[in-house]
Amino acid sequence: MLSHLVVGSSLYFGDSLFYAICFILLLWVVKVLAWKPVTKMMQDRADKISNDIDSAEKSRSDAASLVEKRQAALNASRGEAQTIVQDAKTNGQQQRDQIVAQAQTDAQTLKTNAQKDIDQEREDALAGARNDVADLSIEIASKIIQRELNADDQKALIDSYIEGLGKHHES
Amino acid sequence: MNDGPVSTFQFLGLTFSTANVVSGLVVFLLVLAVVFFTSRHLAMKPTKGQNFLEWLIEFTNGILKGSIPSNEVSGFGLYGFTLFLFLFLSNQLGLFIQLAMPNGATVVRSPTSDPIVTLTFSLMTLMIAQFSGVQKLGYKKHFANYLKPFVVWLPISIFEEFTNFLTLGLRIFGVIFSGEMLLKLIWGLATSHGLVTMIVAIPIEMVWQGFSAFLGAIQAFVFVTLSSVYISQKLEVEE
Numbered sequence: 576m577l578s579h580l581v582v583g584s585s586l587y588f589g590d591s592l593f594y595a596i597c598f599i600l601l602l603w604v605v606k607v608l609a610w611k612p613v614t615k616m617m618q619d620r621a622d623k624i625s626n627d628i629d630s631a632e633k634s635r636s637d638a639a640s641l642v643e644k645r646q647a648a649l650n651a652s653r654g655e656a657q658t659i660v661q662d663a664k665t666n667g668q669q670q671r672d673q674i675v676a677q678a679q680t681d682a683q684t685l686k687t688n689a690q691k692d693i694d695q696e697r698e699d700a701l702a703g704a705r706n707d708v709a710d711l712s713i714e715i716a717s718k719i720i721q722r723e724l725n726a727d728d729q730k731a732l733i734d735s736y737i738e739g740l741g742k743h744h745e746s
Numbered sequence: 747m748n749d750g751p752v753s754t755f756q757f758l759g760l761t762f763s764t765a766n767v768v769s770g771l772v773v774f775l776l777v778l779a780v781v782f783f784t785s786r787h788l789a790m791k792p793t794k795g796q797n798f799l800e801w802l803i804e805f806t807n808g809i810l811k812g813s814i815p816s817n818e819v820s821g822f823g824l825y826g827f828t829l830f831l832f833l834f835l836s837n838q839l840g841l842f843i844q845l846a847m848p849n850g851a852t853v854v855r856s857p858t859s860d861p862i863v864t865l866t867f868s869l870m871t872l873m874i875a876q877f878s879g880v881q882k883l884g885y886k887k888h889f890a891n892y893l894k895p896f897v898v899w900l901p902i903s904i905f906e907e908f909t910n911f912l913t914l915g916l917r918i919f920g921v922i923f924s925g926e927m928l929l930k931l932i933w934g935l936a937t938s939h940g941l942v943t944m945i946v947a948i949p950i951e952m953v954w955q956g957f958s959a960f961l962g963a964i965q966a967f968v969f970v971t972l973s974s975v976y977i978s979q980k981l982e983v984e985e
Contacts, residue, residue, distance in 0.1 A: 589760030591866045593767055594857075597774050598870065602828050604778060609785035610824050613799055616788050623790065 709733050766863060769854045773836045780831065806830045809970050813978040818882075822977060825874065829867065830970045833858060833918065837962025840926050841955055858965075859923040861916060868915030871973040872907065879980030887983055914972055918965045925958035 709730050716729065754761050784795035792800055806827040810819045840856030857863045879888045892903040932954060936947030 587754060587761045587763045587766070587862065589757065589762040590766040590770075590860070590862050591869075592760065593762060594770055594863055594866045595870065597770060598828075598832070598867070601774055601777060601832070602824060605781050605828050606824055608778075609781040609799060610803075610827065612788050613785060613796070613803060614823070616790070616792075616796075617800060617803070620790055 705734070705737065708737070763860070765852045765855060766857060766860055769836075769839060770857045770863070772854060773832060773839055773857055776835050776839070777828070777831050780835075802831070803827055806970060809967065810974045812971065813974045814981065815978070818981060821878070822874075822974065826970050826974065829871075829973065830966050833867070833966035833969055834963060836863075837918075837922050837966055838959060840922065841929070841958050841962065844926075844930075856922050856926060856962075858918055859926050861919045861923075864919040865911070865915035867969070868911050871914065871976060872911050874973075875977045875980040878977060882981055883983065888980070891980070891983065910976055914969065914976070918969050921961050921965050922958075925954075925961060928954055929958070 709726075712733055713726060713729050754763050756762075781799070784799040786795065787793065788796055803823070807819060807823050809830070810822055810826045814822060836856050836858040838856075839854070840859055843854055844852065845854040876888075879891075883891075892900055929951065932947050932951045936944050936951065
């Protein structure tokens with residue numbers, strides 16, 4: 576039928592059967608050999624890419640929140656450090672003031688004590704000298720006038736004399 | 747080409763054309779070789795051959811997606827891929843290799859330059875269309891489509907199936923057959939008057955060969971496109 580429709584040459588229906596069978600076989604072989612593994616691989620790849628995109632998004636947000644946390648911690652520790660330094664400064668100032676005040680007081684005390692000692696010693700020395708002079712002069716006088724003067728009368732006499740000397744010196 | 751003496755043989759009471767059987771086998775083996783050598787060492791990161799194969803699969807799937815709803819494409823992907831590869835290699839085969847027996851009967855040429863081959867594939871496509879239509883819609887809805895838009899449309903619907911079958915098969919046959927015919931004519935011209943015609947004809951031959959290679963690719967593409975259109979028509983209920 577078709578042979579007259581087309582080119583006038585004969586068509587062999589055996590060929591048709593041959594091609595149909597061969598093509599079906601070819602479909603089967605291609606499916607086993609390439610189609611299944613390749614499409615599976617393509618599907619796997621598509622899945623993997625979408626997973627990768629998801630996990631990349633997740634790790635990006637994780638990193639962002641981590642950065643935020645770190646920043647907050649950094650700010651906190653900076654404030655803490657400032658407080659510590661401030662405290663240390665205040666303490667130092669206080670201690671310095673204390674030490675200086677203590678030193679001043681000590682020095683004052685020392686100075687006062689020294690003054691006192693000096694005064695005391697001068698007093699003692701003067702008293703000693705007075706007594707010595709009194710005794711000496713009694714001895715001398717007793718030796719000179721060969722008689723025992725009343726020690727107290729003598730002392731009063733010498734005191735008045737020395738006082739007169741001191742006034743004479745001071746003037 | 748069927749202009750010379752034709753070599754045939756008998757098998758199981760059927761007549762076979764030697765040229766069709768031999769060149770068909772050549773193309774089947776070529777398809778197998780292409781598919782085999784590009785699908786070795788499949789990896790997540792594709793290498794040369796795998797890249798090519800995946801590109802080809804994407805390409806034929808893209809053709810199918812043009813008309814078949816995308817959730818149904820996977821069922822026809824293998825058919826579209828194998829059909830495209832087979833038709834493309836068939837169309838190119840005759841442009842580069844033409845072998846004839848001593849008595850002038852051709853043995854190797856494009857299988858698609860014989861209408862019986864192209865009509866076989868056309869019939870195959872339409873059978874797949876009918877089958878998948880019945881499978882998806884059921885017999886009742888499938889055959890009810892022939893009565894739409896009017897009941898009296900039935901003869902036209904049936905006639906349309908027949909013309910689809912003929913045009914799908916004969917379009918590709920016509921282009922490939924005429925391409926090979928013209929190649930032979932130009933070659934005849936080249937050898938007719940010695941060196942002078944040879945110099946003139948060889949560039950023409952080369953140009954026509956290149957154009958035919960282009961047409962062969964286009965025709966394989968068109969065949970797969972139309973196949974997917976015919977299949978998609980059977981997958982939906984006509985309004």
